[in-house]
Amino acid sequence: MKIEVLSKIDNREVQNSIISKIRDLINFKNLEPGDKLPSERMLSEKFGVSRSIVRDAIQRLEFYGLLKSIPQSGTFVANLGVTAMNGMIDDILRLKVPDFKSLVETRILLELKTARLAAIRRTDDDLMQMKGALEAYSDKVLKGEDAVQEDLLFHLAIAKASGNSSLNTLMLMITPEIITNFEKHQVCDKGMARNGIKEHQDIFNAIKNQNPVEAKEKIKIHFKTLYQYCYNIE
Amino acid sequence: MKIEVLSKIDNREVQNSIISKIRDLINFKNLEPGDKLPSERMLSEKFGVSRSIVRDAIQRLEFYGLLKSIPQSGTFVANLGVTAMNGMIDDILRLKVPDFKSLVETRILLELKTARLAAIRRTDDDLMQMKGALEAYSDKVLKGEDAVQEDLLFHLAIAKASGNSSLNTLMLMITPEIITNFEKHQVCDKGMARNGIKEHQDIFNAIKNQNPVEAKEKIKIHFKTLYQYCYNIE
């Protein structure tokens, strides 16, 4: 088990070193936006690693929008100059795996926004789905069962109702990490779930009534009880 | 070119269909948190696609924290129940590629937060890096050259100074997309860059003086002139 973790880290190290080598190559060859990178085969040979390793590194840079692979044509540097390219790659290489506190901070930020936007933009269909999620949550809590999943789905329904695809994606990305940490830290006993029903109901009503200020306020209350009560943050 | 785009969409379709098949399998077999998925070979055979396609789909679900691959051991479903699993996979499958307006909305949200946090938490080293980025930006603008990259790097320096790894990651993710859209829509002539120097300077000073309220305010001003002046949003 220990070894497995180490090997994963090693893989990350290898990938990072390939990424930095690609950066060096771009600098050395003075590649500008739109220019073509050497082929994957040449890169793998030059770097002394297999082609799939190179492909993974390229894929990661593609995720951050720094490269663009076009089938049967080549890999091209994005429309960013060398300065921005270097700066961003350095940032990417330095990125640390997020800690729990960062995640919570970010989640609250995102949810305050999604709730506000949902109150403004929610369609009737959005409302219907939120209502379904809310009822599923309440049922579980009233039966005394664990309702973490239903809780989660309610919040994701809000994110969807916000009508902002970017926010929706970001919420989906950080949510599982949040859940995992919740369970790892044994956050949230079942006693406080009773409050949860009321709080969720309030949020739902605010969004239903299209009151963005109230929606934001209710979310704030929800997270206040949630995080302060369950977990000593700082 | 047209064909290339279509093929990419096709690939996405294929991957989505594999993901939904994995979801169906989890439901059909009543797999619970921690249970092992059938091996990649079996899945590829069952779904009638190559193993690498299956691997890509698994990798995507792993990115969202829904699966976890362990070398020489298997792929396991995360600590989420079937309800949350189904809900999240449906969300992922429905995710649309973000539009420009969503991106801008999200960027402003994130930057308001990072600036505020940076004012609170910035170290002297953070300040040094921000100063470097700011001077590089000013120099370019005063020389009448394009300074989009330096602008970007200044904002990323703020994100780094926020001390929140999650926010930093999210900023890195949406920034290139923003830049691309900026250039595509021909946003931001060089005339307004003069204002930019002053605005950046103000933001920097607020963070230097550790004044979070002012930092947030200055960011707000910056984006107001930026987006309202350059681009008619809604």
Added chain:
DNA sequence: TCATTTATATTGGTTAACCAAATTTACTAT
């Protein structure tokens, strides 16, 4: 000389074969 066509080489994507680690099974000795 230049435009058009054809042939060749190159490219990212895909498939299949291979590897080492990990798990399971079979077997042996006590």
Added chain:
DNA sequence: ATAGTAAATTTGGTTAACCAATATAAATGA
């Protein structure tokens, strides 16, 4: 019968061979 050990199988990861589409070079005809 059981604990310990070794052989065999299964697993995700890696490498190498293959493919169709693309871009480039050569050839052809006007």
